[in-house]
Amino acid sequence: MKLTIGVKLFITYFVITSSIVWFVTDKVSLRVTKGIDEAAEDVMVDTANLLAQVVGENITDDQINIDKAHNLIDSYLNRELNAKIYSVTKSNPNLQVYITNKDGIVIYDSTGVRKGKDYSRWNDVYDTLRGKYGKRSSAINPDIKDPNPDQKAMYVAAPIYHNNEIFGVLTTIKPTADLKPYIMEQQKHIEEYAIYLFLVSLLFGAGASFAVSRGTGKLVRYTTALSKGESAVAPKIRQFEFAELAQAIEKLRVDLEGREYVEEYINTMAHELRTPITGIKATAENLRMPMSSSQREHFIDNILDANKKMDMLVNRLLNLSRIERRDQLESIEKINVKDLIKDILQSPSRKGNIARRSVKIEYTIEREFNIKAERLLAEQALANIIDNAVDFTPIGSTIGVKVSESNSHVIIQIYDQGKGIPEHAKKQLFRRFFSSSRPDTGKRGNGLGLRFVKKIMNLHNGTVSLKNRFMEDGAVATLKFPV
Numbered sequence: 001m002k003l004t005i006g007v008k009l010f011i012t013y014f015v016i017t018s019s020i021v022w023f024v025t026d027k028v029s030l031r032v033t034k035g036i037d038e039a040a041e042d043v044m045v046d047t048a049n050l051l052a053q054v055v056g057e058n059i060t061d062d063q064i065n066i067d068k069a070h071n072l073i074d075s076y077l078n079r080e081l082n083a084k085i086y087s088v089t090k091s092n093p094n095l096q097v098y099i100t101n102k103d104g105i106v107i108y109d110s111t112g113v114r115k116g117k118d119y120s121r122w123n124d125v126y127d128t129l130r131g132k133y134g135k136r137s138s139a140i141n142p143d144i145k146d147p148n149p150d151q152k153a154m155y156v157a158a159p160i161y162h163n164n165e166i167f168g169v170l171t172t173i174k175p176t177a178d179l180k181p182y183i184m185e186q187q188k189h190i191e192e193y194a195i196y197l198f199l200v201s202l203l204f205g206a207g208a209s210f211a212v213s214r215g216t217g218k219l220v221r222y223t224t225a226l227s228k229g230e231s232a233v234a235p236k237i238r239q240f241e242f243a244e245l246a247q248a249i250e251k252l253r254v255d256l257e258g259r260e261y262v263e264e265y266i267n268t269m270a271h272e273l274r275t276p277i278t279g280i281k282a283t284a285e286n287l288r289m290p291m292s293s294s295q296r297e298h299f300i301d302n303i304l305d306a307n308k309k310m311d312m313l314v315n316r317l318l319n320l321s322r323i324e325r326r327d328q329l330e331s332i333e334k335i336n337v338k339d340l341i342k343d344i345l346q347s348p349s350r351k352g353n354i355a356r357r358s359v360k361i362e363y364t365i366e367r368e369f370n371i372k373a374e375r376l377l378a379e380q381a382l383a384n385i386i387d388n389a390v391d392f393t394p395i396g397s398t399i400g401v402k403v404s405e406s407n408s409h410v411i412i413q414i415y416d417q418g419k420g421i422p423e424h425a426k427k428q429l430f431r432r433f434f435s436s437s438r439p440d441t442g443k444r445g446n447g448l449g450l451r452f453v454k455k456i457m458n459l460h461n462g463t464v465s466l467k468n469r470f471m472e473d474g475a476v477a478t479l480k481f482p483v
Contacts, residue, residue, distance in 0.1 A: 010205055021201075025190060025194040029190055036186070048172040051076075051097065056160045062162070079092060094178050095172050096111055097170065097173070098173070099169070105117070128157040128159050134157035135154070137153070137176075138152065138155060139151055140152065149176060153176060155171055276306035280307070329373075333374075335371050336368065337365070337403050338403070341403075344383045350386070359395070360399070362398055362400050362401065365402075365403045371410050377456045377459065378481075381452075388450070408482060409481060410480070410481045411479070411480050412480075413477070413478050420474060426467075429450055457479060460482070462479065463480045464480075
């Protein structure tokens with residue numbers, strides 16, 4: 001299965017977006033973890049220095065009063081807090097504290113496991129005794145040699161001063177496991193926001209991909225229709241680039257059709273004019289021969305008749321050419337349908353043809369009907385249909401004209417009493433240059449009339465149809481003009 005360009009864009013967008021969201025989420029989570037560690041360290045610095053100051057106030061006889069320090073620190077660590085920090089409840093201080101003398105020997109430990117040990121080489125004690133900021137990150141249990149993150153603790157030290165000299169070190173200890181709930185809470189929010197962001201961006205990507213697929217789909221359908229020789233209108237596309245491409249294709253189509261149109265008309269005119277020209281040539285050659293006056297008049301009539309046919313063909317081709325190049329009406333007016341039909345029937349040539357064939361026209365018009373149309377084109381369309389009905393109905397028969405109205409159209413129907421439409425001709429009636437033989441003379445028309453009518457009705461957003469009558473001889477032509 002081939003993927004459309006929209007699907008390909010969406011897959012690419014999905015991969016890029018998910019990668020960016022994952023990368024940003026991962027980096028933000030690391031930054032949040034580091035930020036919480038830094039915030040905790042900041043608080044531990046304050047706590048260590050506060051406790052070191054209090055312990056320093058309890059030095060007598062050059063000795064740290066361990067009992068007072070023990071009572072003070074134990075009381076602090078055993079306080080009941082019941083503090084709600086976002087979703088985490090803190091019940092009591094979860095710090096550990098130990099104190100070393102100026103030699104780095106632990107003289108007090110809140111847990112009792114470090115007392116008497118030499119911590120002079122640990123960074124927190126070593127740096128602090130030398131007047132630097134002392135801290136380290138080590139296992140909370142010194143016996144663990146390779147601790148995992150949950151087994152580590154942050155050690156932050158502060159100097160104990162006596163007589164303006166560093167007399168010892170107080171170190172506060174914060175297990176990293178105690179910070180984990182806060183980190184997990186923030187990571188949870190980050191992941192939620194990341195999911196929302198991903199879904200929104202995905203929705204945007206789907207919309208953009210759909211717009212691209214829709215635009216390309218319209219272009220593909222349009223160009224496919226053109227390649228099959230079907231009638232197609234350039235699609236309306238919102239995307240600027242696709243819209244320009246569609247316009248370029250449409251311009252190219254118009255140019256190509258224009259060239260083909262001219263070539264086709266030249267070929268058609270050459271073909272259609274060849275017969276009368278040949279007839280004129282043969283007749284003119286015959287006129288050089290001795291003949292009677294009546295014979296000469298006959299040949300002259302043939303020349304004039306051929307000339308008339310050529311003139312009619314050229315005019316029809318020019319009219320059809322003009323109408324097929326138009327895409328909208330020029331002057332629309334309100335037209336009374338009954339008056340329109342009367343004007344058409346009053347044309348001298350048409351009136352003479354109707355009289356010559358002894359055809360009777362019967363009206364069935366229920367009331368006054370009006371249409372909005374370009375008058376000359378409406379006359380030409382209806383006149384062509386009436387002329388066809390007169391030519392194909394038997395001599396002495398009746399042609400019916402009925403006007404009615406539906407919810408959306410004014411309907412004009414012309415009935416004849418001829419032989420009807422042959423089966424082979426039904427699908428070709430509106431094709432350019434297709435014509436059927438007249439029943440009484442056997443002659444064919446130029447095949448442009450119905451094509452002309454169809455184009456006129458298309459310009460009016462109407463329709464034309466021609467089919468055999470039901471249960472009666474003849475055909476019925478139907479013109480529908482929008483209300």
